[in-house]
Structure formats: structure tokens, C-alpha cells
Amino acid sequence: MTQANQTAMERISDREFVVRRTVDGSVRLVFKAWSEPELFRRWWTPKSFGMTIHSCEMDVRTGGGYRLVISHPSMPEPMAFFGKYIEVVPGERIVWTNEEGGEDGAVTTVTFEGRGEQTLVVWRDLYPSKEALDEAMVSGATSGFDEQFDQLDEMVAELGAE
Structure with a gap:
């Protein structure tokens, strides 16, 4: 990873949070790395958060779904994160729902833009209301992206060296 790879995070509206x-x-x-479960689970949760991914099921195609079961020492039981893929364009875009949040769940859009041997990844979470995004920010759901993307960068470098 080069020093130039910094994670930029910002709230761009009452309902939208963007990571680049x-x-x-x-x-x-x-x-x-975003579409194969065995790779995804290697980088998805920031290591310093102490979370464990127990299972990772992903059918990354338009109309497919996903389900992650994650635990943390502070949680009495593992928690399931799940949703549907609304749109998948290989190599360009993945859009999914976050249904574990009920009506307050965000819709996430991740785009991939090639720049030579690098890829610009833009992650957009669109929440149904200002209050839902406020709550996500207070809960810490919008933190950890620096470490998460560092882990992604490290894993992609390993894949490129194989």
C-alpha cells in the first residue's frame, strides 16, 4: 500500500454518507474481493474491532442475496447482517440493501473505477431519513473504514502477487 491511499469519509447530505x-x-x-465470500470475509471487519465472521453467504448478482453472521465479545449472541443485491454490474457496481436495520436500513452502492493498476472505490450509504443516518453515526456504524480498506488493500496486493 502506498502512503497516498487515504480513506476519505464525509456526510454529503442529511441522508447520505460517502467513503472514497x-x-x-x-x-x-x-x-x-467484494464478490467472493472466501475473500470478502478476510477483509470485511476491521481486525481491531474484535469481531468474528462465523458465516458468509453471498450470491452476488442482481436479485441475489447475502447473509453474514458476526459476533463480538460485547454481544450476547452473534448478529446476522443480510439483504438483497439490487444491482450488480461486474467490475463496475454493486448495490445492496441492509435489511437487518429494518426500515432504517441503508441502501449501499459501491462503484469501482479503474485507474491503471489502481481502482477508485466509492461507497455510498443512502439512509431512509436524517435520523437513521444520525443514529448510524452515533452507533459507530460509519467508523472503521480506514482499517477496513487497509485490509482490503493488503489482501488485493496478495492476490496480485499470486
Whole structure:
């Protein structure tokens, strides 16, 4: 990872939170890291958060779904995160729902833009209300992206070296 790869996070409206990061790796490898369960689970949760991914089921196609079961020492029981893929364009875009949040769940859009041997990843969470995004920010749901993307960058570098 080069020092230039910084994660930019900002709230751009009452309902939208955006994360931008350039990853050292081709669009093909970066998209693969987002769409193959065995790779996804290697980088998805920030290691310092102490979370464990018990299962990761992903059918990454328009109309498909996902289900992650994650635990943390502070939680009495593992928690399921799940939703549907609204749109998947290989190498370009993945859009999914976050249904564990009920009516307050965000719709997440991640785009991949090739820039030579790097990929600009833009993650947009659109919440149904200002209050839902406020709550997500207070709860810490919008934190950890620096470490998460560092882990993605490291894994993509490993994939590129294989």
C-alpha cells in the first residue's frame, strides 16, 4: 500500500454518507474481493474491532442475496447482517440493501473505477431519513473504514502477487 491511499469519509447530505478510497490493484481483483465470500470475509471487519465472521453467504448478482453472521465479545449472541443485491454490474457496481436495520436500513452502492493498476472505490450509504443516518453515526456504524480498506488493500496486493 502506498502512503497516498487515504480513506476519505464525509456526510454529503442529511441522508447520505460517502467513503472514497483508491486501492492498489486492478478492478478485476478489487471486484473479486467484494464478490467472493472466501475473500470478502478476510477483509470485511476491521481486525481491531474484535469481531468474528462465523458465516458468509453471498450470491452476488442482481436479485441475489447475502447473509453474514458476526459476533463480538460485547454481544450476547452473534448478529446476522443480510439483504438483497439490487444491482450488480461486474467490475463496475454493486448495490445492496441492509435489511437487518429494518426500515432504517441503508441502501449501499459501491462503484469501482479503474485507474491503471489502481481502482477508485466509492461507497455510498443512502439512509431512509436524517435520523437513521444520525443514529448510524452515533452507533459507530460509519467508523472503521480506514482499517477496513487497509485490509482490503493488503489482501488485493496478495492476490496480485499470486
